[in-house]
Amino acid sequence: MHWPDLIIFASDATRYVIAGAMLLTLSAVSALGDRRRSRRKHPDAVGIMPWRDIGALSLFAGLALCAFGVVGWIRG
Numbered sequence: 349m350h351w352p353d354l355i356i357f358a359s360d361a362t363r364y365v366i367a368g369a370m371l372l373t374l375s376a377v378s379a380l381g382d383r384r385r386s387r388r389k390h391p392d393a394v395g396i397m398p399w400r401d402i403g404a405l406s407l408f409a410g411l412a413l414c415a416f417g418v419v420g421w422i423r424g
Contacts, residue, residue, distance in 0.1 A: 361420025364413045371410030378403035 355366070382399035 365417035368413030
């Protein structure tokens, strides 16, 4: 597998921001899943994925990683 040079030669701060962006994307996907779950036609057909918990945890972790990355970019 060939990794792009952006990832291979990136600083730690850039890697933190990339990981944080991935977690924020997961949080957005889980928000869509939670919305879909709350608007289901059959109230008894409940899924097993805890979308709200996944969204909250990934949002917190994604924001923390992005904050660490931005601080690293500012400090150089």
